[in-house]
Amino acid sequence: MSKRHIVVDPITRIEGHLRIEAVIDENNTIVDAYSSSTMFRGIETILQGRDPRDCGLLAMRICGVCTGTHYQRSIEAVEDAFDITIPKNARIVRNLIQGALYVHDHLVHFYHLHALDFVDVVSALSADPAKTAEEARKWAGVAGVSPYTDGESEFKAIQERVAKFVKQGRLGIFGNGYWGNKHYKLTPEQNLIGVAHYLQALDIQRDLAKMQAIFGGKNPHPQSIVVGGVTCVQDIQNPARIALFKQLLSDGTKFVKQAYLPDVYMAGTMYADEATDSKATFTELIGGKGVGGTGGGLLNYMSYGDFRLDDTGFYKAKTLFPSGIVYGGDLSKVEAVDHEKIAEDVTHSWYEGSEPLHPYNGQTIPKYTGLDKRDDGIAYLKTGEKYSWIKTPIYNDTRVEVGPLARMIVGVASKDERITKYVTNFLKRGNLPVSVLFSTVGRTAGRAIETELMADVMMEWVDELAANAAAGDLRTWTEFDFDQVSVKTKGMGLAEAPRGSLGHWVRVENGKVANYQAVVPSTWNAGPRDYKGRMGAYEASLIGTKVADPEQPLEIIRTIHSFDPCIACAVHVVDTKGKSLGVYKLDSQCSI
Amino acid sequence: MAERIDGVRKLFTSKSARVDTNRGDLYYQQLFDTCRARLDALREQPAVNRLDFDSLLTDEGQDRREFMKWVSAVTAMLMLPPMFTPLVAEAAELMNRLPVVWLELQDCAGNSEALLRSDGPKIDEIVLDIISLEFHESLMAPSGHQAEKQLEDAMEHFKGNYLLFVEGSIPVGAGRDWCTIGASGETFLDHLNRVAENAAAVVAVGACATFGGIPAAAPNPTGAVGVMDVVKGKPVINIPACPANPANMVGVVLHYALTGQVPELDSLLRPKFAFGYRIHDNCERRAHFDAGEYVEEWGDEGAKNNFCLYKMGCKGPMTFNNCSIVRYNEGVNWPIGVGRGCIGCSEPDFWDKYAYERPMANANIKAPTGGVEKTVDQFGLGLLTAAGIGIGIHAVASAVAGKREEGGEG
Secondary structure, three states: OOOEEEEEEEEOOOEOEEEEEEEEOOOOEEEEEEEEEOOOOOHHHHHOOOOHHHHHHHHHOOOOOOOOHHHHHHHHHHHHHHOOOOOHHHHHHHHHHHHHHHHHHHHHHHHHHHHHHOOOHHHHOOOOHHHHHHHHHHHHHHHOOOOOOOOHHHHHHHHHHHHHHHHOOOOHHHOOOOOOOOOOOOOHHHHHHHHHHHHHHHHHHHHHHHHHHHHHOOOOOOOOEEOOEEOOHHHHOOHHHHHHHHHHHHHHHHHHHHHHHHHHHHHHHHOHHHHOOOOHHHHHHHOOOOOOOOOOOOOOEEEOOEEEOOOOOOOOOOEEEOOEEEOOOOOOOOEOOOHHHEEEEOOOEOEOOOOOEOHHHOOOOEOOOOOEEOOOOOEEOOOOOOOEOOOEEEEOOEOOEOOHHHHHHHHHHOOOHHHHHHHHHHHHHHOOOHHHHOOHHHHHHHHHHHHHHHHHHHHHHHHHHHHHHHOOOOOOEOOOOHHHHOOEEEEEEEEEEOOEEEEEEEEEEOOEEEEEEEEOHHHHHHOOOOOOOOOOHHHHHHOOOEOOOOOOOHHHHHHHHHOOOEOEEEEEEOOOOOOOOOOOHHHHHHOO | OHHHHHHHHHHHHOHHHOOOOOOOHHHHHHHHHHHHHHHHHHHHOOOOOOOOHHHHHHHOOOOHHHHHHHHHHHHHHOOOOHHHHHHHHHHHHHHHHEEEEEEEOEOOOHHHHHHHOOEOOEHHHHHHHHEEEEEEOOOOOOOHHHHHHHHHHHHHHOOOOEEEEEEOEEEOOOOOOOOEEOOOOEEHHHHHHHHHHOEEEEEEEHHHHHHOOHHHOOOOOOOEEOHHHOOOOOOEEEEOOOOOOHHHHHHHHHHHHHHOOOOOEOOOOOEHHHHOOEHHHHOOOHHHHHOOOEOOOOOOHHHHOOOEOHHHOOOHHHOEOOHHHHOEOOOOEOHHHHOOOOOOOOOOOHHHHOOOOOOOOOOOEEOOOOOOEEOHHHHHHHHHHHHOOOOOHHHHHHHHHHHHHHOOOO
16 A cells, blocks of 8 residues: 655744654554754854853853753853862752753643643633533642642633634634644543643743743843853842742742643543553564553663752762663663763764764764755655754664653663652552653653652752852852863763753863864754664654544644654655655645 | 833833933824824724723723733833823734734744743733734644644735744855745745735844844854845834843834834834833943942952943943843843843844953944944943943943953954
8 A cells, every 4th residue: 555645844832943754554654754854053163263151152042942051051061171160059050040941841841832732722612610620620639739720710711711712713823723633632621721721831931930030130041150150149149039939939839730740640641542552563663662652762761960969060969860871661771871972973964974973073064955846846855865954863873862751761760769759659649550651641741740850859959059148158150260271171061951961062272162062852852864774763753653634643743742842843744655745635735 | 010110111211211202292193193093994904803802801800900000101111102001002902903923934932932921911911812923833733734824824814914023044145945944845035035025014033033143143154144134125123132022022013003113213123112222221230330340250249249240241331222121031130130241132243243251342333323333432431421420430441451352353
């Protein structure tokens, strides 16, 4: 039987521009997939020749979503090169800025970038508000809390607000969604809970962003981190600022525990079929070990580790998230990460290069070979050649997945007490086996577990900061002699972003940047095939997924969104044999 | 919130705004008539059902008084006399007729994120009650061809009437074909031109869309430029900064709804209501500048006492923006508040000229009011004269010293 290509372009509710081409067989099951980023800016090239102290501000603009993470990694790469250990206050402030981002970013991702893959907004209009309140209590009960939104009247008011909006005639951002697709599985009441929390989370995220602004000056793109420490000394010593931070964190935590986690239980249970190992085709195609469900993908998970808990310096301090690698979903073993084994391959990326290179030696020389434009108005990736602006990171000659789920899995495999406790609690409350984590739904659950952990631990940190300042320690910066340390050196900033392992590598010569390379989470996950033809995490995760309606490839965007992509995307379904696609209605509609 | 709005109103209407806010009764009467006609025309538009704002306010548990307070603050922010307040209120009610298309090109989504942080009005009010956000890749529900269709529909349905917001720069040089969007592989350049063609006006938000931003920083590998270098024959409004302040985005939307015209712009197409004065003019650390008290290194005694950051590279004296008044994240903080100087992100080429951790004494800068180039030294002297305070010798001296150290930079 002939195979068909599905084209989804653009994939929205992500950051950036990404394109995916997927091939489905006669049963609408995805048998092949290609991931491609279609935007190039060349920031690594722009950083060359600049003063290393200025890199942080520029490198931060790689992304306005994981804003501040690139900033910190870039500054740390320079600090590593200059062998600077920052003061305690600076370490805690940076942890708080990053931690605030984790909670903020995960919440925005779940509700505003991902929820509409699970929640049918139109269906919510026919919900019974009284039953909705009952349903909300039920799922809050699973999480062991009282519901964030309680009471019939509150749900009724929200439903009426949405109904009024719909009656105005233009649905705006909700227009033309996949509403009514049979792979939406929530009841109208559950959908109303989702819509209510979507709207409430818009308020909550604004408050969570303020936490970053307290010590960072603004969000997005904070500005208080400098090589050697931080600048926000007046905010550290101001009890009102500390109190505001705690208040915002406390309010945000309430929403995380009483809305976010219950909603993940609700969605996870209703979509449980997709999280369990019922897809023989999936294991056959990937060669996995029989764990996980739809969207499991590579099953190799890596974390660089992040959030230093003491002041012994880079790569020596104990970290909140341990670093390590778990292969094949096997939680009984964890390997240490050796940064020497990281390499980037450009076989299928639009760059010059012939072999995988370590980032210290990495190059960013564009070699664009274009798309295969056909008569039907659609352009296809030249998948046998180069087809993405994303490079292909390889660890120890293996493709790995990074992200919150990877951090949870590495944490559990490393027998980290705190992480194991949060993961175990989550699974116990939901009465779930650990194998559910190895799936699209599990990736979303991993993010929720991490959000709760992060919110709790930040409260400890802010108290630690306040106590340290109150005891008279206001040191925020470590002095260094720029002229001396910047003659010839190199350093790396390797840690985690909300989306996964993120590293910046810098070589400095005579006070200027000689080479700069960043390998970001979405590079690990969204990278194209490698030199051996092996798939990246996005590509692998789509294999074996059944698409209910190729006209509305909801399942594709659901799985891609579960990674929280930080690129602009596009997904395509095309003919493997290169046949004209004009015969398929969906293809002709895909062209702009 | 209310205190901040009052503060904003005072500052916007004060003389420090350096914008001609008293242009005579005749001018304002004519503008008033234009607005009146515009709003009447909007009201007549059959496109969508009219929003019943009174009942909406009641439903939302807000009262009219609160709303009017917000309206009067917005009127002041737009630098219009109080007689315009009822018109602004009316514009706010009619704004659900203002369709908005938001494109992302060579961007980092920072401006989209900033829009999410909008507090006056809040983002849910913006999306549900105020504008019709027809297309926005980061927020919209549909993907793929359904998303494309949504855009096509909006372009057709609101032909000539939608506001086009653009985030991100456009490669027109070597990288012209490197950035594509959609199944057909349309270049960013073609995409922008096509969507801009039937827009009423184009609003470039953020440093990248206005002046090229970071992709255009040297050596500009893709040949990136801002919207105004691409879109011709169409009003273009620039709201620079990295990211743009959501208050300024909303200000432009309101002004457009009210008047059907772009707000008064400076020579760089920036609305004067937001970019009519320097960061330095209203900086909370200004008194320390005048007193010659500076932070000399990160974390020193000066830093602990909130001294002026000029010697740590603050570009506030040469940067036109309202951050020092509006601030960020509901006024919680701003860069100078956290002890890091302004990086000049609302000025063209700031990545190559301003964003250094050192003072820049010899940068050429344009004053928005007349397009006259001045150096920092001249600015410093001008400011001192204007303020009538004679103590900033220290700053000028350090600016000159900085010039020597920096050699030919800038």
